[in-house]
Amino acid sequence: MFPAGFEHVEDQLWLWLVAMIRPGAAFFAAPIFGMASVPVQLRLVVSLAVGMAGLSAVPFQLPPDGVTSVAGVVLVLGEILAGLALGFAVQIGFSSAMLAGETIGNTMGLGFAQMMNPMSGASTPALAQFLSIIATFLFLSIGGHLSLATIIVDSYRALPVGSAMPAAASLRGLVMFGGDLFAAGLAIALPVGFALILVQIVMGMLSRSAPAMNLFAVGLPATLLAGLVLMAIASPSMGDGIIASINAGLGEARKIAAGR
Template sequence: MEWINQLPAFLLIFVRILAFLATLPVFSYRNVPNLFKIAFALFFAYIIFFTLDVGAIAIDGTFFLLVIKEVLIGLLLGLVASMMFYAIQVAGAFIDIKMGFLIANVMDPQTGAQTPLTGGFLYAFAVLFLLVADGHHLLLDGIFYSYAYVPVEDVSFHFGRESVMETVAGAVATMFIIAFQMAFPIVGTLFLVDVALGMMSRAVPQMNVFVVGLPLKIFLGLPIMLLMLPAFFWLVSNLVDEMALTMRTLLQLLGGA
């Protein structure tokens, strides 16, 4: 019955992985069955359990503190990864503002939230690129190596450190910078179109700029979006690297490094 003594440590590992999958891109989507998430978390926890040297953990008041700590770490890592990846949705919102598509938001069945048309289109490409480039394996490596930075049996972790807040704020700033870089070719071009339409409205006051401008922006914006796709995938690759770097830095800070 030695496995009963190891059951609390296994449950702690399982809780961190399950909380991580609950907020991780791709794995947290609604079209992924909850039964699959739980089964995958159990299987992954079973593998990680035999790679760690964790002693017997008693089920007492400290154990419940450890459960709360594991949930917070898993949720924080998954939220940071999701926040970085949602830069694509922000870039799509920037593009839709200029192209006039923002008035027609659609419901995303994966997250259950409203999403811009262009953002959903680019996000689908980004998810496919993430899967093809084994980015999901990189994210799973993050939770695997998190136990080296923040051990299971360690009750204290440095969540309230100033450097942790600075890292999260830096991740938000990086997300907006990458989103602006993704949207800049289209937004910059359509800004010049707005300038040209403004000059035409002054030269020809009888012309209805609003009637001419909306189809013109769509007619110019879609080919430019097609041309920017190679640069878009390059930025998505940088985004995945930034996501992994932010997760590793956050784990080092939470572990007291």
């Protein structure tokens, strides 16, 4: 039997658990927060802080039969789906930088250079990892992490706990936005990628005019040098493209949080 003042401890613990579900799912799918190097304990604490701020803005009561009932399971599934949709929308905008890096790296001949990606734990091209690091700095510099927390808190108004299933239009918009990932990645890589294609055409013309020339000995260093110089020149425009893609991901997350 609990002492006086502790009779509602179990209800409070269940309330904290429900509060952590949606932010935890969003942070699991979102960039930076979902990195394997981020401690789980830190993620839980941040999820609880964001979730309690969201729950305090709307009235909420636990299901009469508890979270383990049918109504409670539906509630948890809705919270997980809403959180994953919010985080995945931001992740789509963030991943355009990695796609651009893979495109440029393959064109430069650096597709064989692999690095361990701390976000996914898989090997990715070195140039894609480089642009992913730049995207991380830009995401933090524009306050993307704070915007994501604000979006999660605002989502409790349009998608209250217990009715958090995103609308079919929201899920369809998220799927269609996934197609924009390829367009955004190619747009970021276009300044460097198009110039590298011209370099490849010139090297092909040289190989036809001078068949005795070792194309592999000359073409690879020339392509690498041209790629590095072009990336240095096009860095401002590529940074603007990455920021625009991240903002598009945050905008899509806002639409889902508003129930649209």
